[in-house]
Amino acid sequence: MTQSKTTRRRSLLKGAAVAAGAMSVPMISNAQTTSLRLQSTWPAQDIFHEYAQDFAKKVNDMAGGRLKIEVLPAGSVVPAFQLLEAVNKGTLDAGHGVVAYHYGKQSALALWGSGPAFGMDPNMVLAWHNYGGGKALLDEIYKSINMDVVSYLYGPMPTQPFGWFKKPIAKVEDVKGMKFRTVGLAVDIYTAMGAAVNPLPGGEIVAALDRGLIDGAEFNNASSDRVLGFPDVAKNCMLQSFHQSGEQFEILFNKSKLETLPPELRAIVDYAVQAASADMSWKAIDRNSKDYQELKKQGVKFYKTPDAILRAQLDAWDKIMEKKSAENPLFKKVLDSQRAFAQRTKQWQNDYMVDFNMAYNRYFGRGAKKA
Numbered sequence: 001m002t003q004s005k006t007t008r009r010r011s012l013l014k015g016a017a018v019a020a021g022a023m024s025v026p027m028i029s030n031a032q033t034t035s036l037r038l039q040s041t042w043p044a045q046d047i048f049h050e051y052a053q054d055f056a057k058k059v060n061d062m063a064g065g066r067l068k069i070e071v072l073p074a075g076s077v078v079p080a081f082q083l084l085e086a087v088n089k090g091t092l093d094a095g096h097g098v099v100a101y102h103y104g105k106q107s108a109l110a111l112w113g114s115g116p117a118f119g120m121d122p123n124m125v126l127a128w129h130n131y132g133g134g135k136a137l138l139d140e141i142y143k144s145i146n147m148d149v150v151s152y153l154y155g156p157m158p159t160q161p162f163g164w165f166k167k168p169i170a171k172v173e174d175v176k177g178m179k180f181r182t183v184g185l186a187v188d189i190y191t192a193m194g195a196a197v198n199p200l201p202g203g204e205i206v207a208a209l210d211r212g213l214i215d216g217a218e219f220n221n222a223s224s225d226r227v228l229g230f231p232d233v234a235k236n237c238m239l240q241s242f243h244q245s246g247e248q249f250e251i252l253f254n255k256s257k258l259e260t261l262p263p264e265l266r267a268i269v270d271y272a273v274q275a276a277s278a279d280m281s282w283k284a285i286d287r288n289s290k291d292y293q294e295l296k297k298q299g300v301k302f303y304k305t306p307d308a309i310l311r312a313q314l315d316a317w318d319k320i321m322e323k324k325s326a327e328n329p330l331f332k333k334v335l336d337s338q339r340a341f342a343q344r345t346k347q348w349q350n351d352y353m354v355d356f357n358m359a360y361n362r363y364f365g366r367g368a369k370k371a
Contacts, residue, residue: 034261035068038251041080041097043203044073047223047287048249051155052096054283055251055276062268067261069094080201087252088147095252099138099153100184100244105145107185107324108331111338112138112153113247114185115317118342122156124349125246125338126277129153132341137334144330148255152270154277155249158284162238162305163218164209164230169238169305172312181205181217185320186243192316202228209233218243221284222291231298238305242313249280 038056042048049071056069078086083095084102099112111117112134117125128134130153138151162169163182169175176194183199190197198214202224205217210233218241219225225237251273258266296302325332362368 033065033068034265035070036093036253036257037070037072037077038094038096039072039074039077039083039086039092040095041074041083041101041202043228045227046202047227047283048096048202048220049073051249051276051280051283052251054279055096055154055272058272058275058279059269062272063265067265067268071096074201074203080203084147084149084252087149087254090254090257093254093257095250097250097252098184098247099151099250100186100247103184103187105147106141106330107328108141108334109138110184111331111334112250113244114183115189115244115246115320116242116314117246118339119346120246120338120342122158122246122248123281124342124345126153126156126248127345128338128341129248132345133337134334137330137337141330141334150253150255150258152251152253152273153248154251154273155280156277157244157247157249158221158288160220160241160244160247161218161225162241162243162309163216164225164234165216165236165238166234168236168301168303169216169309171306172308175309175312178216179214181208181214182243184244185324186218188320189243189313189316192319193312206230206233222288222295223284226291226295226298231295231300235300237295237300237302239302240305240310242310242317 038052040049040052042052053071056071059067059069074080077092080097081101083092083097084105086092087095100110100114103110103114112125112129120128125134129138135151135153138153142149142151163180172193175190178195179198180190180195181198181200182190187197187199198208200208200214200217202219205214205219206229208214209217209230216234217230219228219230225231230237253269258269261269292302321335325335
């Protein structure tokens with residue numbers, strides 16, 4: 001073989017190697033970054049706002065620079081309870097809150113959080129939403145009130161306390177005449193029980209309780225309640241309640257804005273919601289339990305809500321379901337769907353789940369053997 005042929009051959013081989021190497025390098029998109037503004041309905045210091053940031057970080061990390069979500073705290077652009085309208089109009093691209101905050105536009109929206117959900121826990125309510133017809137019903141409701149939004153539900157919340165009070169609530173009669181803060185259909189529950197209810201946003205509750213404008217209030221969990229300052233104005237917290245025992249978070253997007261994204265970015269948003277849902281539920285267990293201990297150190301006394309009050313909540317709820325169902329076909333449609341799903345899935349859960357308290361009490365309860 002002549003030198004010229006050898007040189008040409010080496011040149012061809014080198015070129016092929018370079019081409020192969022180039023093909024093995026991942027293609028990096030040079031597409032322009034799409035930036036979206038998402039406002040939460042939570043104060044910046046609240047763990048709920050942190051959950052909104054966690055979701056955005058997952059999207060931003062996976063999108064590789066093609067999509068960036070900026071997270072703003074409550075009130076940055078609009079007040080907390082005006083989030084739905086702002087996202088619908090495009091004033092905001094997205095929002096983070098709870099469905100029950102939109103209760104005033106359509107009472108059926110409160111069923112994604114308020115009330116006992118026929119005995120379903122928060123994760124089962126999410127299962128109903130995603131696999132039992134809830135999502136289609138929520139889309140139908142938003143369409144009926146002319147809200148052009150895309151809703152993602154995620155993040156099963158631990159059962160919320162009955163609330164914070166100057167004095168413990170010992171009996172049903174203690175609720176009558178009390179000035180109390182809650183939201184959603186819980187407003188109707190406590191109104192039926194004789195309370196005077198004020199549905200204040202989260203950031204206004206502690207100040208109202210401190211000034212005596214309200215006698216008691218609920219927000220959500222040990223971490224949020226501690227940071228918001230509840231232990232500074234009240235030292236009694238009543239645990240366990242049916243008023244919001246199955247709630248979850250909502251991430252809203254302006255529909256037109258979301259649909260302008262390419263399919264792969266919309267898929268990233270979808271999977272980021274699912275990842276954030278799992279992450280939030282794990283973080284809540286860790287952080288809420290730590291803050292529960294810290295609240296005790298701050299002198300807060302915790303009491304189990306008496307069964308008589310829990311039964312009164314259910315009695316009030318039964319009347320609300322009957323009244324609202326007669327007035328609102330969509331309300332009845334959602335309830336019927338939840339009831340059918342709960343009857344099947346809760347029976348399965350009750351039959352299959354072991355009593356974890358038996359094991360816990362063996363190792364940590366009274367009379368437990370020391371390691």
